[in-house]
Every structure is written in structure tokens, then in C-alpha cells.
Amino acid sequence: MNPTDTSKEYGEYVKKKAPNSPILKDCFNAFWVGGLICSIGQLIFFYCKFKGLDQTASSTVVSICLILISVILTSLNIFNKIGKFAGAGSLIPITGFANSIVSPSIEYKSEGYVMGVGAKMFTVAGPVLVYGISASVIIGIIACLFI
Amino acid sequence: MFNCFIVGGVLCVIGQILIDKTKLTPARILVLYVTVGAILGGIGIYQKLIDFAGCGATVPLTGFGANLAKGALEAVKEQGLLGAFIGGVKASAGGIAAAVFFGYLASLIAKPKIKKQ
Amino acid sequence: MKKIGKQTLQLDNKPSILNTAAIVGPKELDGPLAKYFDKCVEDEFWGESSWEKAESKFIKETINTVLGKANISSTDVDYVFAGDLLNQCISSCFGLRDSNIPFFGLFGACSTFVEGLCLGSVFMDSGACNHILCATSSHFCSAEKQFRFPLELGNQRTPTSQWTVTGSGAVILGKNNVGPYITHITPGKIVDLGIKDANNMGAAMAPAALSTLCTHFEDTGRTPDYYDAIITGDLGHLGKDILIDIAKNKGYDIAKNYNDCGVLIFDKKKQDTHSGGSGCACIATVFSGYLYKLMTENKIKKLLLIATGALTNSTTAQQGESIPGIAHAISIEM
Incomplete structure (x- = not known):
């Protein structure tokens, strides 16, 4: 059989030949880094509660603090190293969302502060807001109609 | 605290498996998480996970989605249809504004740099 | 000509x-x-x-x-x-x-x-x-x-x-009468075997390299042994292995004298570059810096240089198009 005869055969051949991602190692790193980031959030949460903030306000403070940490680490060129190591471990928590806003804003600074920073800031995070907000509106409308 | 670590970790592992197995880009993974979070939040399942794991459930992006949905549902109770449009963003305003504002500040200060590895 | x-x-x-x-x-x-x-x-x-x-x-x-x-x-x-x-x-x-x-x-x-x-x-x-x-x-x-x-x-x-x-x-x-000389050129055809993964350019380009390689041998009547070295542009580690495989299937054993600029330029283990180097500068710097010196020192007398390219951009990739490859070959001899 000659793998270059058809694109189907070639696709299968390449799939077999290509090295796989080291999934066990990746998952282990993602697990403990992700768990750690959430735990840091939990510590901040406990501190807010201790200071007398309510549940909702404490959650918001947690988000803002983690976003700030992520922004600082991104600016210092450290976040991409954590991301390379942890993969989804730093992507999935709110830190990844913040990183996806900050990284293009730094990168596209050379195209100016309006169309560079201002517009490109949402290249990755824009879709998240579009789908997140749209989903919430749909859920709200459904609730309004049926409940 | 233990629950928080485990649930947060497991949510990240699911994302990692998606990255390695399906070759989805980070943007798609985040969109998927926020949407699933909003749906689970909308039907009330996600709140149970939050009660169990605290920040282990609120810090991952599914929590962001659930928070949007929760905000919309609560606002609908008070303001009806108008609430569907106001509630979600209102509940998540802190996080969104912080990310945008800090992101803008960072672009003023930081310089892009090559990944050494 | x-x-x-x-x-x-x-x-x-x-x-x-x-x-x-x-x-x-x-x-x-x-x-x-x-x-x-x-x-x-x-x-x-x-x-x-x-x-x-x-x-x-x-x-x-x-x-x-x-x-x-x-x-x-x-x-x-x-x-x-x-x-x-x-x-x-x-x-x-x-x-x-x-x-x-x-x-x-x-x-x-x-x-x-x-x-x-x-x-x-x-x-x-x-x-x-x-x-x-x-x-x-x-x-x-x-x-x-x-x-x-x-x-x-x-x-x-x-x-x-x-x-x-x-x-x-x-x-x-x-026009000098000193080598190395360019003796033959074999411009390649666009070849697309349906690879869509933009992170696997080596696999997308290898069939184009194969097409140009085989055509060059058929047109000139040469065999892989004629050359001291056959060097491709930037197939990287995976693309290099694929090309050796699929060339063998076509009856050309290139394993002995074949290498790839994407493999040569980085140390895969130490520098964590995954499948190797790529980009217009990959073959340009490896040839201009390294291979040309080997030729002037007579360590390589006959070189077949094949540059490979992935003809894609971010728009076509988002539209779900596959990645067509191209490869051009030149024969350089002392």
C-alpha cells in the first residue's frame, strides 16, 4: 500500500506516524496547577469572608485578585512559561481568561493604542464574552417565559 | 479546601484532555467552558458544585459562565425580561472590568518578549 | 538552457x-x-x-x-x-x-x-x-x-x-568560473493530500517534496546516490521521517544521504523545538551559513536542495481548507 495515493490513506498514515502529546504528564501538571490556583482563590475567599464581605462580593474579589496576579505574571513574561508547563491548568481558571486579554494587548501595542491594544485585546477573550453573555441572556429569557 | 483543590484540578484535567486529544484551540476551549458553565448554572446543577467545592468551582471558567447565568436568573425574578439582559453582565462586571482595565494598564508598561523555550 | x-x-x-x-x-x-x-x-x-x-x-x-x-x-x-x-x-x-x-x-x-x-x-x-x-x-x-x-x-x-x-x-x-554552480532546477507542483492541522506543516509538505524529488530523478535520469547530500527545506523531524518512508515506497532510498534544515538548525532535546525549525529563513540560513561552507570546503560536491512551503494563511485555515504544499529543487555542484 502506498500512503500517498489518496488523502484518506495519507491522513491515516500521518496520524499513526505523528508523535502524541504526553497526555499523562500534561494532565498531572494541569491537575495540580489548576487545583493550586483554585486553592489560592479559596484562601482569598476565606480572608474576604473573615473581613465581613458577603458571598457574592467575596467571589468577585477572588476573581479580581486572580486576574491581577495573572496580568502581572503575563507582563513579566512568566505566565507563558507557566502555561507551557501546566496547559489547561492555568488556562481554565479565570487566570487564563485574563491572560488571553493581556497577551494580545501587549503584542499589538506596536499597532497603536486604539486599533492595536483596544481592538486586538479581545481576539481570544471576545468569543468567550460573546458566548457567555449570549448564553446568560437566553437562559434569562427562557426563565422569564416558562417559570 | 481539599474539595476545592480536587474539583479545580479535575476541571483543568478535562480541559487538558480536550487540548491533547481534539486539538481545540485555547479560544474554543474557553468558549466551551463558559457556555457549558452557563447552561449548568442555568439549570441549577452548578450551584451544587459550588456549595461542595467553593472556589474549585467558581474560579474555573465554567464558574464565570454559571455566574452569568445565575445573575440573569436572579434579575429576571426582580425585573422580568429586562433582567435577562442586565443580570448576567452585572453579576460578572467585576471580573470583566478588572481584566480589561488591568490588561490595558499592562499594555502601557510591558513589552512583548520571546518565549525562550 | x-x-x-x-x-x-x-x-x-x-x-x-x-x-x-x-x-x-x-x-x-x-x-x-x-x-x-x-x-x-x-x-x-x-x-x-x-x-x-x-x-x-x-x-x-x-x-x-x-x-x-x-x-x-x-x-x-x-x-x-x-x-x-x-x-x-x-x-x-x-x-x-x-x-x-x-x-x-x-x-x-x-x-x-x-x-x-x-x-x-x-x-x-x-x-x-x-x-x-x-x-x-x-x-x-x-x-x-x-x-x-x-x-x-x-x-x-x-x-x-x-x-x-x-x-x-x-x-x-x-558568472565566475568557480563553483559551486547551479546546474539544474526543478520547480515543483502544488500538492495537497488533505492535511488540515496547521501545527503539522511537515506532514502537509512532505508529499510535495516527494513529487519534486521523484520528478527531478526521472527528468535527469539521476538516482539518490548521484548526490552527496539531499537536503530539504523545513519538513522537520516528522516530515523528514515521512519523506524517507514515502520515497522508499516510490523506489528511492534516500535514508543515507538525506537530511532536513529544520532538523539541522536546532537541538530538539536541548532547545525544546518539537518537530524542528521552519520559515523562509530556515533553509536560507542553513544553506547560506552551513551547506555553502561545506561545498566550498569540498565536503559536499553534489547537493540537491529542495525547499518546501506550506501554502496557507490564517483565513483559509479558519475556513477549514486543507494545507497545500509546494517544493522546488535545485541541483548545486562543484
Whole structure:
């Protein structure tokens, strides 16, 4: 059989030949880094509660603090190293969302502060807001109609 | 605290498996998480996970989605249809504004740099 | 000059490669070929304010270096063929805007370097030109910005992904009766076997390399043994293995004398470059820095140089198109 005869055969051949991602190692790193980031959030949460903030306000403070940490680490060129190591471990928590806003804003600074920073800031995070907000509106409308 | 670590970790592992197995880009993974979070939040399942794991459930992006949905549902109770449009963003305003504002500040200060590895 | 077989041109006047120059960035400085390059720049911005300006500076300085080495003034160069990966070939255009040399801007993705050499040697063979300059450049940061993600984004690179080489390579062709000479050119066809993974360019380009390789052997009547070395552009580790495999299926055993510039330029283990180097500058710097020196030292007497390119952009990738590949070959002999 000659793998270059058809694109189907070639696709299968390449799939077999290509090295796989080291999934066990990746998952282990993602697990403990992700768990750690959430735990840091939990510590901040406990501190807010201790200071007398309510549940909702404490959650918001947690988000803002983690976003700030992520922004600082991104600016210092450290976040991409954590991301390379942890993969989804730093992507999935709110830190990844913040990183996806900050990284293009730094990168596209050379195209100016309006169309560079201002517009490109949402290249990755824009879709998240579009789908997140749209989903919430749909859920709200459904609730309004049926409940 | 233990629950928080485990649930947060497991949510990240699911994302990692998606990255390695399906070759989805980070943007798609985040969109998927926020949407699933909003749906689970909308039907009330996600709140149970939050009660169990605290920040282990609120810090991952599914929590962001659930928070949007929760905000919309609560606002609908008070303001009806108008609430569907106001509630979600209102509940998540802190996080969104912080990310945008800090992101803008960072672009003023930081310089892009090559990944050494 | 005459056409032999399906695609190959045999050059009668055999333009000689008078000199070459290669300037690379910091990552290539850590690589195994660092000592062969004319200059290694520590700062990927090279004192400029953007990646795009830095890339233009790379190609500009490399051209100045090769002209200086060959002791030729820019007014003595008849035409320049140059290209790069950025939209509308802006690195080459901006790098050459003050040069006052008649300019052909080329796009052949990572195959542009050999595409330029093919066209340049035909111009030389016509007898009307004295000196032709061929140059290409690429920059890791400008390529990532245009094709992939911002540098600061905390994402993981897949095992099949390749690392765009930062740098530029330039060659000056002339009429000297000293080798190495360009004897044959085999421009390639576009080949698409349906690979869609933009992080697996090696697999997307290997069938094109195979097509050009086989056609070159059929047209010239040569076999892989004729050459001391067969070097492809930037198939990387995976693409190299694939090409050896599929060439064997076609009856050509190239395993002995075959290598790839993407494999040569980085140390895969130490530098964590996954499947190896890529970009217009990959084959340009490896040939101009390393292979040309081996040829002038007579360590390689007959070289088949095949540059491969992935003809894609971010729009077609998002529209779900597959990635067509192309490969151009030139035969260089002492």
C-alpha cells in the first residue's frame, strides 16, 4: 500500500506516524496547577469572608485578585512559561481568561493604542464574552417565559 | 479546601484532555467552558458544585459562565425580561472590568518578549 | 538552457554562487550550527520597535553582508529576488526599499529561497545579467503574531509543531568560473493530500517534496546516490521521517544521504523545538551559513536542495481548507 495515493490513506498514515502529546504528564501538571490556583482563590475567599464581605462580593474579589496576579505574571513574561508547563491548568481558571486579554494587548501595542491594544485585546477573550453573555441572556429569557 | 483543590484540578484535567486529544484551540476551549458553565448554572446543577467545592468551582471558567447565568436568573425574578439582559453582565462586571482595565494598564508598561523555550 | 523531462531545466551557462551570508537570532545562536553564521543577534528586536521592523533589518543587514563579502557594490547587482512570510512580503519590501536594486518580490511560503534561486539562475543563464541577489527572511515573533497566538499567551505547542527560524539568508549569483554552480532546477507542483492541522506543516509538505524529488530523478535520469547530500527545506523531524518512508515506497532510498534544515538548525532535546525549525529563513540560513561552507570546503560536491512551503494563511485555515504544499529543487555542484 502506498500512503500517498489518496488523502484518506495519507491522513491515516500521518496520524499513526505523528508523535502524541504526553497526555499523562500534561494532565498531572494541569491537575495540580489548576487545583493550586483554585486553592489560592479559596484562601482569598476565606480572608474576604473573615473581613465581613458577603458571598457574592467575596467571589468577585477572588476573581479580581486572580486576574491581577495573572496580568502581572503575563507582563513579566512568566505566565507563558507557566502555561507551557501546566496547559489547561492555568488556562481554565479565570487566570487564563485574563491572560488571553493581556497577551494580545501587549503584542499589538506596536499597532497603536486604539486599533492595536483596544481592538486586538479581545481576539481570544471576545468569543468567550460573546458566548457567555449570549448564553446568560437566553437562559434569562427562557426563565422569564416558562417559570 | 481539599474539595476545592480536587474539583479545580479535575476541571483543568478535562480541559487538558480536550487540548491533547481534539486539538481545540485555547479560544474554543474557553468558549466551551463558559457556555457549558452557563447552561449548568442555568439549570441549577452548578450551584451544587459550588456549595461542595467553593472556589474549585467558581474560579474555573465554567464558574464565570454559571455566574452569568445565575445573575440573569436572579434579575429576571426582580425585573422580568429586562433582567435577562442586565443580570448576567452585572453579576460578572467585576471580573470583566478588572481584566480589561488591568490588561490595558499592562499594555502601557510591558513589552512583548520571546518565549525562550 | 533546455528543458529536460517534465519539469526540469538544465542550465548551460551554470551560474556560480559567488558568496552567501546568514544572520540569525538568539535561539539559533544556541543551536548546533551557531558557529557557521555570519552574525547572531542576541536581541530579537535588534534595537527596533516592532518585530516587523526587526525582520526587515535582518534581510537588509544580510544583503549588506553578502555584498561586502563578495566585494560587489549594490549598483552592480542587476536584480534581487526576495520574499518572506509576512502579508504582502513586507519584510523584503521594507528591507530593500533603500537598496536601489530592481526588485522581484516572491511568495512561496518557506520554499521562497529556492524559488528565488530558480528564477535568479534562469536570469543568469540568459546571459544578460552579471549579478543576481536572492534573499529571504523570517522571524519567530512576527510569524507567531501573524499566524498563531500572541507570544505572552500561555498555550502549549503540540509535538508536531515547528519553530519559525529568526534570521535571513542571502546568496549572490555571478558568472565566475568557480563553483559551486547551479546546474539544474526543478520547480515543483502544488500538492495537497488533505492535511488540515496547521501545527503539522511537515506532514502537509512532505508529499510535495516527494513529487519534486521523484520528478527531478526521472527528468535527469539521476538516482539518490548521484548526490552527496539531499537536503530539504523545513519538513522537520516528522516530515523528514515521512519523506524517507514515502520515497522508499516510490523506489528511492534516500535514508543515507538525506537530511532536513529544520532538523539541522536546532537541538530538539536541548532547545525544546518539537518537530524542528521552519520559515523562509530556515533553509536560507542553513544553506547560506552551513551547506555553502561545506561545498566550498569540498565536503559536499553534489547537493540537491529542495525547499518546501506550506501554502496557507490564517483565513483559509479558519475556513477549514486543507494545507497545500509546494517544493522546488535545485541541483548545486562543484
